Amino acid sequence: MTRALLRRVNVLGLLTLLGFFVLWELLVRTxxxxxxxxxxxxxxxxxxxxxxxxxxxxxxxxxxLEATVAGWLLATVVGVLLGTLIALVRPVWVYSMASxxxxxxxxxxxxVPVAVLLLGFTMQMEIVVAFYAALWPVLLNTLAGLRAVHPxxxxxxxxxxxxxxxxxxxxxxxxxxxxxxxGMRLGLAVSLVLILVAEMVGNxxxxxxxxxSASQSLQxxxxxxxxxxxxxxxxxxxxxxxxxVTIVFPGQMAAAGEK
Amino acid sequence: xxxxxxxxxxxxxESAGTTAARAKRRRSxxxxxGLLPLVLGLVLWQVLAPAQSPYFPAPIEWGRALLPLVKDxxxxxxxxxxxxTFVLGLLLATVVGTAIGALIGANRTADRALGPTLESLxxxxxxxxxxxxxxxxxxxxxxxxxxxxxxxxxxxxxSVRTARRSLSPVLMDMSRTLxxxxxxxxxxxxxxxxTPSMLLGIRIAAPLALIITLLVEIVTRIxxxxxxxxxxxxxxxxxxxxxxxxxxxxxxxxVNWAVTHAEHAVSMRMTGRAAD
Numbered sequence: 001m002t003r004a005l006l007r008r009v010n011v012l013g014l015l016t017l018l019g020f021f022v023l024w025e026l027l028v029r030t031x032x033x034x035x036x037x038x039x040x041x042x043x044x045x046x047x048x049x050x051x052x053x054x055x056x057x058x059x060x061x062x063x064x065l066e067a068t069v070a071g072w073l074l075a076t077v078v079g080v081l082l083g084t085l086i087a088l089v090r091p092v093w094v095y096s097m098a099s100x101x102x103x104x105x106x107x108x109x110x111x112v113p114v115a116v117l118l119l120g121f122t123m124q125m126e127i128v129v130a131f132y133a134a135l136w137p138v139l140l141n142t143l144a145g146l147r148a149v150h151p152x153x154x155x156x157x158x159x160x161x162x163x164x165x166x167x168x169x170x171x172x173x174x175x176x177x178x179x180x181x182x183g184m185r186l187g188l189a190v191s192l193v194l195i196l197v198a199e200m201v202g203n204x205x206x207x208x209x210x211x212x213s214a215s216q217s218l219q220x221x222x223x224x225x226x227x228x229x230x231x232x233x234x235x236x237x238x239x240x241x242x243x244x245v246t247i248v249f250p251g252q253m254a255a256a257g258e259k
Numbered sequence: 260x261x262x263x264x265x266x267x268x269x270x271x272x273e274s275a276g277t278t279a280a281r282a283k284r285r286r287s288x289x290x291x292x293g294l295l296p297l298v299l300g301l302v303l304w305q306v307l308a309p310a311q312s313p314y315f316p317a318p319i320e321w322g323r324a325l326l327p328l329v330k331d332x333x334x335x336x337x338x339x340x341x342x343x344t345f346v347l348g349l350l351l352a353t354v355v356g357t358a359i360g361a362l363i364g365a366n367r368t369a370d371r372a373l374g375p376t377l378e379s380l381x382x383x384x385x386x387x388x389x390x391x392x393x394x395x396x397x398x399x400x401x402x403x404x405x406x407x408x409x410x411x412x413x414x415x416x417x418s419v420r421t422a423r424r425s426l427s428p429v430l431m432d433m434s435r436t437l438x439x440x441x442x443x444x445x446x447x448x449x450x451x452x453x454t455p456s457m458l459l460g461i462r463i464a465a466p467l468a469l470i471i472t473l474l475v476e477i478v479t480r481i482x483x484x485x486x487x488x489x490x491x492x493x494x495x496x497x498x499x500x501x502x503x504x505x506x507x508x509x510x511x512x513x514v515n516w517a518v519t520h521a522e523h524a525v526s527m528r529m530t531g532r533a534a535d
């Protein structure tokens with residue numbers, strides 16, 4: 001039992017990671033690695049603990065994650081609706097796909113200045129940026145998923161007299177679920193990055209702004225602490241999504257080979 | 260982060276039986292019809308936009324706002340800087356990603372040993388790195404490159420790792436039987452075998468590298484197209500912001516097009532048929 005568990009945990013890998021941190025600490029302490037603003041891991045830990053106990057980090061992280069999740073959920077709803085419409089209604093496909101292709105090759109980040117210009121330094125601006133960033137992966141993956149539904153599945157549905165809305169609800173959307181989830185996961189990662197940019201150049205709040213002000217007040221430990229927490233929260237959100245989906249749609253995810 | 264990784268899968272497959280020429284004609288027809296909403300939107304914008312609108316300047320104004328930048332040459336310089344950063348970043352990411360990918364794909368122990376470290380580097384959001392990198396490396400080209408290279412490595416590294424792992428051991432054994440030296444083995448067997456997966460990785464990494472280049476520039480405003488965009492936004496030159504956005508879009512389109520065609524051409528040469 002314990003041995004099986006040990007084999008699953010990548011001990012060697014974790015040791016390497018730990019060794020990397022120890023080496024970093026040693027190099028900084030002994031002054032071999034000398035960048036003016038490179039803190040040692042121990043310094044980052046203390047800075048992180050201070051930020052948590054002062055409540056600064058939870059507040060900023062909460063703000064950033066709130067905006068991210070709001071924009072991302074909105075993008076999921078709109079993306080799935082639009083994707084379904086475009087995939088299933090042939091004229092809509094013909095008359096929109098090239099426009100969508102042209103719009104999505106706009107580098108998303110270049111949209112941030114426009115959003116700041118139009119909406120100012122507000123939370124709405126952040127949510128719109130997160131929405132726009134997550135919309136494309138969700139929309140395009142919904143499209144791909146719906147178009148990848150095996151024709152035989154639809155034929156079986158026809159034989160069983162499943163058509164119209166029921167066909168969409170009972171056959172097509174369930175078959176496309178793994179794709180949609182992939183789109184949502186990618187969208188989540190993109191919106192988190194874009195929210196940070198929006199907070200750096202626009203709305204002065206949240207983790208993005210905290211990073212900028214820590215940079216201006218020359219506090220690299222604080223920045224490392226924020227970077228680590230924001231990465232971790234990205235992982236946690238992603239894991240939550242995947243966990244939730246496997247519980248709610250166990251069949252669909254199993255069919256896609258995702259556990 | 261890998262927005263474009265997910266956004267590639269979509270051209271409807273042409274149904275079998277149509278000749279290539281007809282398929283091509285049909286596709287270009289669809290492209291024109293498909294662009295209608297975009298064109299219509301821009302025309303409506305032009306017609307309906309109030310004169311001197313601070314938020315929604317008409318598309319003609321965009322071009323007019325760009326003129327001074329074109330005249331004093333700053334637009335061209337900016338595009339040059341962005342392009343240089345992008346190309347160097349992608350090149351570095353390709354070299355490092357392919358090397359590490361080939362190494363950990365060949366050796367299970369190395370893979371397990373480095374896995375968690377690489378994984379934890381992978382989840383760092385690129386945007387969060389910018390302020391830190393400016394603090395440690397200053398407002399320099401090295402800083403820009405570091406921030407661009409870090410996220411752009413992953414698609415290449417992962418793709419090469421998978422390819423190296425599934426490389427038939429017979430290929431390596433055979434090269435030993437033939438008595439090829441180490442250098443020859445790399446040049447004649449490994450590189451040709453791994454090139455397609457490397458190219459696939461580059462195709463996904465290229466749009467990403469462009470986005471991150473603009474991101475660094477927008478946040479730090481050092482130089483480049485992103486820098487111009489940041490300045491235009493900070494000084495509320497809305498028409499110029501829209502104009503620069505269109506140029507950034509054109510650049511993105513160009514990069515996508517070039518990378519896809521380059522991949523196609525190389526795989527044609529290498530295998531005598533198209534990839535895919």
